[in-house]
Amino acid sequence: MYKMSEKLYNQRSMEEKDLNIFKRFWIYQSERFPVFSYGLMVLTFAFSAMSYSKFLRGDFNFSFLTLLIGAMTSFGYFFLLRLFDEFKDAEDDAKYRPYRAVPRGLVSFKELKWLIFIIITSQCILNAVVIPKMIWIWGLVIIYMFIMAKEFFVRDWLRKHPIAYLVSHMMIMPVIDFYTTGLDWGVNGGVNLPNGLAIFLVVTFLNGVVIEIGRKIRAKEAEEVGVETYSYLWGEKGATIVWLCVLFTTFVFANIACFYAGFGKMTFIFLVFFLIFCAIPALKFLKTREQKIASKIETMAGIWTLGMYLSLGGIPMIWHFIGG
Secondary structure (H helix, E strand, O other): OHHHHHHHHHHHHHHHOOOOHHHHHHHHHHHHOOHHHHHHHHHHHHHHHHHHHHHHHOOOOOOHHHHHHHHHHHHHHHHHHHHHHHHHOHHHHHHHOOOOOOOOOOOOHHHHHHHHHHHHHHHHHHHHHHOHHHHHHHHHHHHHHHHHHOHHHOHHHHHHOHHHHHHHHHOHHHHHHHHHHHHHHHHHOOOOOOOOHHHHHHHHHHHHHHHHHHOOOOOHHHOOOOOOOHHHHHHHHHHHHHHHHHHHHHHHHHHHHHHHHOOOHHHHHHHHHHHHHHHHHHHHHHHHOOHHHHHHHHHHHHHHHHHHHHHHHHHHHHHHHOOO
């Protein structure tokens, strides 16, 4: 079966090499970073984070231009994470996943380096010109991303300590959210952080962990050689229980964040039902150990994160706009 797949991908790569660069990058984004779905998600991410900061400060003057530039910058951050991963995982991809875009020759590392340069340069110019007060926060995020891309210069040690690897890499989520919340407090309040912001950043970190563990829980028959999942490291039961514990911990901190923002009991009730809804596939997987159920955990991780951001900023701000 593998030999047939390898032959198919070799044929496909030969056909793709005749395409121009724009068509090749269109295929690349569709496989590795779908721009439309990620774009909508990142816009929600930026809007909700910016809105939460406004609730903390009690200032509801909203600049949609700032939001637009912030969302574009945030989109660039997440795209950069994908591009940096191509370099970081190059050896494993070539060995275990030759069907992916870079190993099969769809795009080259030289082309990806140019794309990274274009994204970073565009971000810098947009922030410097439109929201200059954000340029220092933008720079902090970029510095952290470059250090993370180098595996914090302790790659071998991190690979041997999966929890340290998870924590160090998921810290990028609150680092990016430091920027997106700064679209409010950084632009309007200087360097004074609003009270309660730290809790929101904890929620952001935990949401990242929920997604990261959730997408790497598989049934035994679905495990792949060269792909180190958490179900492989901790067992199906262990990984699922850890995911449920992180989900619940996120729920707890989310409610603390709601308290700081002054949200009412309806948000708490929503989060309770939302927690139960998102936990159901994981509870089922503990009994069935079926891959079709395991794949739903990843789906629920994404739904949880999106719903969490909307409940902590996006929906309350929309409600405020319409006079609720």
